[in-house]
Amino acid sequence: MRVLGRLLPYRTALGLLVLFLLYPLIDHNAGHINSAADAAVFVLLALGLNIVVGFAGLLDLGYAAFFAIGSYTYALAASPFYHVHLPFWPMLLVAALTAGVFGILLGAPTLRLRGDYLAIVTLGFGEIVPTVFLNLPKYTGGTNGVVGIDQPVLFGYQFGFNPTPYYYTLIAIIMVSVVAILRLRDSRLGRAWLAVREDEVAAASMGVNLVATKLTAFSFGAFFSGFAGALYVAKLGVVSPDQFNFTVSFTILAMVVLGGMGNVFGVIAGAGILYEFQTLFLVDLTQWSHGLGHAWGIPLLTKLDFVNLKFLLYGLGLVFLMLLRPEGIFPERRIRAIMTERESVATEIPPADVSVADARVADSHPPRGS
Amino acid sequence: MDWTLFALQLINGLTLGAIYAVIALGYTMVYGIIELINFAHGDVYTAGSFVALALLTLLGATRHMAAAGIAFALIVTFLATMLIMGTTGIVIERFAYRPLRGRQRLAPLLTAIGVSFSLENLLQLWMGPSPVPFPQVLPNPFFALGPVSIGQMQLVVIFSSLVMMLALHFFVQGTKLGRAMRATAQDWMAAAIMGIDINKTIALTFFIGSVLAGAGGVITGLYYGNVWFINGFRAGLIAFTAAVLGGIGNTTGAALGGFVIGFVEVMTAQYIGFQWAEVTIFSVLILVLIFRPTGLLGQQLPERT
Numbered sequence: 001m002r003v004l005g006r007l008l009p010y011r012t013a014l015g016l017l018v019l020f021l022l023y024p025l026i027d028h029n030a031g032h033i034n035s036a037a038d039a040a041v042f043v044l045l046a047l048g049l050n051i052v053v054g055f056a057g058l059l060d061l062g063y064a065a066f067f068a069i070g071s072y073t074y075a076l077a078a079s080p081f082y083h084v085h086l087p088f089w090p091m092l093l094v095a096a097l098t099a100g101v102f103g104i105l106l107g108a109p110t111l112r113l114r115g116d117y118l119a120i121v122t123l124g125f126g127e128i129v130p131t132v133f134l135n136l137p138k139y140t141g142g143t144n145g146v147v148g149i150d151q152p153v154l155f156g157y158q159f160g161f162n163p164t165p166y167y168y169t170l171i172a173i174i175m176v177s178v179v180a181i182l183r184l185r186d187s188r189l190g191r192a193w194l195a196v197r198e199d200e201v202a203a204a205s206m207g208v209n210l211v212a213t214k215l216t217a218f219s220f221g222a223f224f225s226g227f228a229g230a231l232y233v234a235k236l237g238v239v240s241p242d243q244f245n246f247t248v249s250f251t252i253l254a255m256v257v258l259g260g261m262g263n264v265f266g267v268i269a270g271a272g273i274l275y276e277f278q279t280l281f282l283v284d285l286t287q288w289s290h291g292l293g294h295a296w297g298i299p300l301l302t303k304l305d306f307v308n309l310k311f312l313l314y315g316l317g318l319v320f321l322m323l324l325r326p327e328g329i330f331p332e333r334r335i336r337a338i339m340t341e342r343e344s345v346a347t348e349i350p351p352a353d354v355s356v357a358d359a360r361v362a363d364s365h366p367p368r369g370s
Numbered sequence: 371m372d373w374t375l376f377a378l379q380l381i382n383g384l385t386l387g388a389i390y391a392v393i394a395l396g397y398t399m400v401y402g403i404i405e406l407i408n409f410a411h412g413d414v415y416t417a418g419s420f421v422a423l424a425l426l427t428l429l430g431a432t433r434h435m436a437a438a439g440i441a442f443a444l445i446v447t448f449l450a451t452m453l454i455m456g457t458t459g460i461v462i463e464r465f466a467y468r469p470l471r472g473r474q475r476l477a478p479l480l481t482a483i484g485v486s487f488s489l490e491n492l493l494q495l496w497m498g499p500s501p502v503p504f505p506q507v508l509p510n511p512f513f514a515l516g517p518v519s520i521g522q523m524q525l526v527v528i529f530s531s532l533v534m535m536l537a538l539h540f541f542v543q544g545t546k547l548g549r550a551m552r553a554t555a556q557d558w559m560a561a562a563i564m565g566i567d568i569n570k571t572i573a574l575t576f577f578i579g580s581v582l583a584g585a586g587g588v589i590t591g592l593y594y595g596n597v598w599f600i601n602g603f604r605a606g607l608i609a610f611t612a613a614v615l616g617g618i619g620n621t622t623g624a625a626l627g628g629f630v631i632g633f634v635e636v637m638t639a640q641y642i643g644f645q646w647a648e649v650t651i652f653s654v655l656i657l658v659l660i661f662r663p664t665g666l667l668g669q670q671l672p673e674r675t
Binding site for chain 1: 405406466469474475478479480481483484485489495603604607610611643645648651652653655663
């Protein structure tokens, strides 16, 4: 009941949840429900990455690697590839745990280092993992990947190719995850994450174990991508290395940053918005532009393909977001201050508005803002 | 073991390493001065290849021109590409990085990733999603060197990279501007008190790094004979690894790291399998970070954000 009481203030969220639960009853278009289920996979991924980037302030640029590990864990354990057919529900947890363990394995040696080294190591890891899956055709199916992955069965009910049961499963898992993540955030561990994000030195001097704290964030983040991975490949029925390239990591990162790092509901919104933006809006926009181009006789409009411009828009979007609204669309209460405030002038990096006068008075009055 | 093959791969490694070294210099200089991983640097390098391709096409350069014509086209292409890419570097620094300088680390890193992604996709829109052939204006005869042979293009790559590295070394160590750069990297506040214009020095660092990347882009285009919009992503990642291996912030280290990584890549390709080259390189990166985070020739870095 305490959990419910804590959730009650989020009335909008509950209203939206009811809407999401009713959605397949209102809209009978299987394609739309399928798209909504895929969006839900990305919501789950964004929730996981938010723990790493939003809560602990660690930049993980290879998040898709953990998604891949979770996906392959289920795919190899429940497909004709090894002639093993383990049941879906326990494997869902095993996939998440496997991804979490890999999070620890990668994090343990690298999290001791400066934060920005982590960005490059995760970027490298994000490249290595799909490459390894690609290079070991004997064990992972190589380029072709794994096909014929088992579909989940719940109390004798076959999920099959109908997207609706996957959609409901994802909604249920997202609900549980949101409650778990919110509880986690307010726990001792979660408060340590936020403290590390805000000021490592201060956190460490208050007795927070930096490495252990970062490591748990990293591995919890990986854990959720494992969930998402198993569900994703069970729904799709196939898995191959090219589903996990850098653009996937980048897209999830863009979702988290756009929605508002650290804000669980903002991140969900960010994932939903960006997913629909790329699968529906850009396609529609391209058609409108072509229609207008033909109607008005402007050849340029008929040639534009906004779907191809997707990643350019994401890249520029990220730059402008950082410059103008680094806290995202739905900011968490505390992140705005962190993202916009300048560090004390006594750091190793000169501020943008540096002048000799600043340097002279730096010891007594650190200048704030510009 | 086939020593001739080994020697041949040594030459290939030297060539590849020279290219990585030139790119790594830009990473290490920028990191040394503002502690930012400039993710866009690899894409500036590939943009250099694309600009050079456009210029050579514009000048109508082919292998069948007179030697003087080829030389003229190449000199114009090199200088113009270096200038264009240097300016691009300054523009990126001015509009994307400078406003965020001094902010919490995550913001500039995310911006850098955003710039990198934008550049990559602009290049893709410009020349398409497949590799594009690069005009082969220079003949590539092979010279016997004992039992092995070395291609003229390999000599061009190695020689021009060495010239650039030496020029950078003398600039950083021997000129007033170079001294300003070193001073700013060491202690920007003290440098500012001594009258050094910090913003100009940082812009200069980006300019030089991007000039080198641009030149590297021209050289790779000539060497490989094709360019691809995604090249910069991989090359950037590997060159950054080289910079870390050598000791980030240390230009000699970056050059050394570049050559080491070049050798690691060709030897992996030869003796383990080319598809494992990347995996080996990033494993090297992770191992270096675990056992010697300061790199081969590195400076002491504080272990905090």
